[in-house]
Amino acid sequence: MSKKTRFNIKYKTTPIRSSSDDFWAYGVNITKPNHPHVTDIREDGFVPQHFASKVWQSNFLLMDMLSALPVKNQLNVIEIGAGWGALSVFMNKHFDAAVIASDLDENLWPYQQMLAQRNDSNITSKVLPIEQITDRVLAETDLIIASDICYDNDTKNALQSLVELVACRNDVVFLLADIGRKAFMRLSEDNEIFQDVKLRPRSISEPVDMQGYVLSVNPIREILC
Template identity: 30%
Template sequence: MANEDYYHVNDLIILKKKHSLIKHITEQLPTPEIHGTKVWGSSFMIMDYLKKHTPDAGSEILEIGCGWGLLSIFCAKHFDALVTATDADPHVFSFLDAHSIINEVEIDQLVARYEELKIKDLKGYELVLGGDICFWDELVDPLFSLVQKAVKAKVGKIIIADPGRPPFLELAKRCEEAFGGELLDWSITKPRKVDGNLLVVES
């Protein structure tokens, strides 16, 4: 792989869109339909948080709205975590598979919408994570319901990151009032400068 085709962040190899493998997936397979066509920045804010608040080795972690799954791969690689990546769009998983192979980790996969995940599906997870997943007003209710179910399932911590879009801030406000969630200002400089917020809910 030529350097201009990929980059390293947090010890992960991340392929650029012009890499031959990504171009092959893009040209030969169905296109993701729910904004799953690239790596979004908020996942890197969660990675930065987890480097400072390290999960126990072997933790069970669920990433919701995983897209290309770099956050899942980071958790599997750095914390030896047992990770399940879920997304409503089945077409994102080819990109996740490519990055899993290159980064030498295995990630379980599940196609599901937020509202399809039940309390029993969330039991046993220490962390539920999601970056850039609350970008439409109509996502606030199903994500609030998902956080509520995760709290009832006694998930240790739920972390959702966003640059600060109004739907996310509405979700954060509701979670602060209902579950004592905390809205943290967060900023990173790699792989690029991203300013935003982390919603952290502990159950």
């Protein structure tokens, strides 16, 4: 078992690959697909769509990055393509952020709220397509986070529009993590013309040994203390 530290705070992290039906990632307790709580939700008719059958690994790249930063309290955060909302729970639990866990799939809110309850956190679940994140929405947002959602041309095009919206502002930061899918890498290449759009490699050893990338739009220092 390892612990991640931010100042005097230690975040519990355990390996995913174990006989347990749950694990810890940066202080967040996460259920695996075979957990009884997940089974109960599915049996109630809430079957995930759009590849949302589990918590995807690039979540942990952003948790690792953000856990080392002095993020101020009460950020207004939107997680897009939130899936089960593990990253949303992380932001609320550790930084007291006001978080909207948004996704296309209306079946995901029970999974998000289940994780929130397991972690004594409070997040808002909302069906919100990327295309509906307008300047009006951004005016009330400090940070947009997402992971493993740029997997085809449609999602790449939607994210391209969002990157351009955010790049034209100086009051919002967008962080997008990915394992390096072709669509994601094309998105990065298409936005090299923007001064404040950066692609950085990142690797972690737990809860899983992996390498990936974080695409940032606008400097993260803009929303720090």
